Amino acid sequence: MNRERLEELMTGLLDDELSAEEQVELDEQLAASEEARGLLESYRSQAVSLRALVQQKPTQARKDAVLRHVKSAPVPLRPSATNNFIWFIGTIAACFLFFSASMALRPVGPPEGRKLFLSAREIQTQPLAQTHQLVLKPGTDEIKVLDSGDLDGFLTAGAAVVNLECDGGQVKGQRLKMRLSLDLDGDDQFDLVQESETFLIDGVVGYEAVSARFPTLPEQYHDEALKGQARLELIGDSMSGDGLSLQFRPEQSFLSLPLRSTEV
Amino acid sequence: MACVSGQDFDSIYEEQADYVYNLSCRLSKTRSDAEDLFQESFLKAYRFLPKFRGGSIKSWLRRIVITTNISSHRGLKNKPSVPLDEKPGWKESLPDEGAGPETVAVQTDTARQLEEALSELTEDARTVLVLREIEGLDYQEIADALEIPKGTVRSRLARAREALRVVLEGRHE
Numbered sequence: 405m406n407r408e409r410l411e412e413l414m415t416g417l418l419d420d421e422l423s424a425e426e427q428v429e430l431d432e433q434l435a436a437s438e439e440a441r442g443l444l445e446s447y448r449s450q451a452v453s454l455r456a457l458v459q460q461k462p463t464q465a466r467k468d469a470v471l472r473h474v475k476s477a478p479v480p481l482r483p484s485a486t487n488n489f490i491w492f493i494g495t496i497a498a499c500f501l502f503f504s505a506s507m508a509l510r511p512v513g514p515p516e517g518r519k520l521f522l523s524a525r526e527i528q529t530q531p532l533a534q535t536h537q538l539v540l541k542p543g544t545d546e547i548k549v550l551d552s553g554d555l556d557g558f559l560t561a562g563a564a565v566v567n568l569e570c571d572g573g574q575v576k577g578q579r580l581k582m583r584l585s586l587d588l589d590g591d592d593q594f595d596l597v598q599e600s601e602t603f604l605i606d607g608v609v610g611y612e613a614v615s616a617r618f619p620t621l622p623e624q625y626h627d628e629a630l631k632g633q634a635r636l637e638l639i640g641d642s643m644s645g646d647g648l649s650l651q652f653r654p655e656q657s658f659l660s661l662p663l664r665s666t667e668v
Numbered sequence: 669m670a671c672v673s674g675q676d677f678d679s680i681y682e683e684q685a686d687y688v689y690n691l692s693c694r695l696s697k698t699r700s701d702a703e704d705l706f707q708e709s710f711l712k713a714y715r716f717l718p719k720f721r722g723g724s725i726k727s728w729l730r731r732i733v734i735t736t737n738i739s740s741h742r743g744l745k746n747k748p749s750v751p752l753d754e755k756p757g758w759k760e761s762l763p764d765e766g767a768g769p770e771t772v773a774v775q776t777d778t779a780r781q782l783e784e785a786l787s788e789l790t791e792d793a794r795t796v797l798v799l800r801e802i803e804g805l806d807y808q809e810i811a812d813a814l815e816i817p818k819g820t821v822r823s824r825l826a827r828a829r830e831a832l833r834v835v836l837e838g839r840h841e
Contacts, residue, residue: 408826415826419800421807447829450836453782454801460693461686462706470707471681474714 405433414444418451582616677714684729685710691730694798695737697787705740709733730803734795734813785835793828800825 413430416422422430433440462470585594600616689706696702709732720728786794799805799813811818 411830412823412826415822415829418829419807419822419825421822443833446833450782450829450832451801453778454797457694457779457782457802459686460690460702462689466703467681467685467689470685470710471678473707474681474710475677477711477714 405429410440410443414447417444418447582614584616584618677717680713680717680725681710684726687726688729688733691733691798691803692737694786694802695733695795701740705733705737708740709736712736731813734799737795738791781836781839785832785839788835789828789831792824793831796821796824797828797832 410430410433413422413426413433416426417430434444582600584596584598584600586596598618600618603614603616688709689702692705692709693699693702696705709729712732713729716732786797789797795814796810799810805813807818807821810816810821814821816824
């Protein structure tokens with residue numbers, strides 16, 4: 405047995421994380437080697453000393469100073485309504501430019517003139533979105549929460565873009581993709597189901613912006629009078645390698661968003 | 669907790685400041701790092717408290733301290749780990765109450781050496797040791813806190829324990 409393996413087995417022993425086979429393997433080594441026994445004893449002693457370290461405490465003056473500093477610092481909790489509006493307009497403008505550019509490159513383009521909005525204001529009317537909390541449930545584990553902030557997006561005749569602010573929080577699986585289903589003619593049948601690429605939510609504190617671009621819509625819908633609905637699903641995958649897949653709870657499996665047609 | 673008032677934060681701060689400070693000290697190499705981590709962690713806690721969804725406030729704060737510590741080291745890779753005017757071993761270690769003078773001296777010296785040795789470990793090694801030995805987290809909790817596979821925890825702990833042993837042994841020679 406090499407040294408590295410021995411150290412790992414001893415760590416497993418100290419933390420009560422050894423399998424029965426590993427226990428046998430380690431027992432044999434301990435019985436045969438005085439050096440191994442000494443090493444284990446030093447790890448044990450080290451652990452006891454670490455646990456016995458006295459707790460460090462801040463002085464009252466330091467505590468007071470930090471509290472004052474924290475409470476006097478500006479708190480950028482959420483973008484203001486004005487910032488939201490500016491951001492939304494900016495996004496629309498950027499995507500309009502993208503759309504215009506893509507149309508210009510097409511040999512034959514459909515008539516332009518309609519946009520559909522999935523806006524945060526529309527979502528406010530949805531029960532799920534009132535809490536701004538999307539609950540993900542892995543197959544057999546406890547419920548995890550993916551916290552969703554602002555969500556908006558829009559469709560042009562050519563493409564769909566959905567912008568989402570989200571915080572992985574304590575979600576174990578922090579890969580995320582979006583599935584967008586569109587009923588473009590109001591017959592309660594989804595005419596289009598598309599999935600975005602997978603995004604990595606890296607677990608930093610605070611919200612992260614994800615922007616999903618969906619492939620070009622079929623041409624037959626480019627100049628339709630749009631009056632249907634959109635369904636947006638968020639699908640999480642585990643990063644931990646144990647095959648866990650995160651999905652919405654059945655009763656909260658998607659956001660249903662009204663489509664609104666606006667002349668541009 | 670949908671909305672948290674300033675008063676709620678005050679009571680959380682009062683209850684958890686000592687815990688966060690101690691964790692900040694254990695995760696940091698120097699006093700100034702620990703002070704910064706302590707303050708920065710509560711700044712984030714104050715900012716994100718309205719988004720706290722319930723559960724253990726202590727676990728939530730622990731996660732903030734850990735991620736803040738990791739972020740600060742990601743951004744300061746080129747910073748000298750130990751400032752010239754601040755040597756390791758800064759942490760005051762108090763012996764058991766009621767211990768005799770000789771015992772007190774030995775305890776103090778042992779704790780001081782241990783803390784100095786901890787400060788010489790890599791960030792990864794010190795963090796995993798602190799979470800296991802001082803925080804008492806199990807492997808799954810450590811894996812969740814550090815966002816690493818559970819299977820990695822044992823090997824990382826083994827390397828950390830061995831590294832600490834080697835440093836301590838070097839100090840005794």
